[in-house]
Amino acid sequence: MTKILMVCLGNICRSPLAEGILRSKLPSNGFAVDSAGTAAYHIGSAPDQRSVAVAKKYGLDISNLRGRQFEVEDFDRFDLIYVMDSSNFKNVVKLARNDNDISKVKLILNEVHPKKDFEVPDPYYGGDQGFENVYNMLDEACEIIAKKVTN
Numbered sequence: 001m002t003k004i005l006m007v008c009l010g011n012i013c014r015s016p017l018a019e020g021i022l023r024s025k026l027p028s029n030g031f032a033v034d035s036a037g038t039a040a041y042h043i044g045s046a047p048d049q050r051s052v053a054v055a056k057k058y059g060l061d062i063s064n065l066r067g068r069q070f071e072v073e074d075f076d077r078f079d080l081i082y083v084m085d086s087s088n089f090k091n092v093v094k095l096a097r098n099d100n101d102i103s104k105v106k107l108i109l110n111e112v113h114p115k116k117d118f119e120v121p122d123p124y125y126g127g128d129q130g131f132e133n134v135y136n137m138l139d140e141a142c143e144i145i146a147k148k149v150t151n
């Protein structure tokens with residue numbers, strides 16, 4: 001079983017999209033995908049309506065997902081922890097207990113552009129185009145991740 005966690009700040013915009021996209025590219029047998037936020041603002045919340053809408057546009061239903069906060073036990077539960085930006089990276093690594101924990105944490109766009117440390121921009125305060133942009137970035141990254149983990 002390969003277990004993959006997607007992490008952003010609020011767990012309502014970027015990481016629920018990443019969760020839905022990656023899940024749609026993997027067989028349900030042998031893989032688990034989840035998401036979490038580093039902040040506690042949106043625990044129990046459904047994804048932002050704009051994330052739900054852009055996912056729906058591309059045939060994915062993420063409306064049943066609910067926000068939760070990243071916790072230290074997630075280092076034990078997951079093999080790979082993909083973060084959206086360097087602030088998420090810093091906040092997750094802060095909770096790491098050892099080098100093995102840290103080695104699981106990766107900036108998701110480094111799968112597309114190795115070692116460039118590009119970030120998935122936070123679309124929360126922007127318009128719908130920001131969500132479309134985020135969707136396309138995550139779709140490209142998740143395609144690569146899905147190929148990697150199923151090989």
Ligand code: 4NP
Nearest residue numbers: 008009010011012013014124
């Ligand atoms: P996310 O976006 O990290 O992609 O879920 C955000 C959602 C909410 C907030 C910030 C970012 N907020 O400040 O409430």
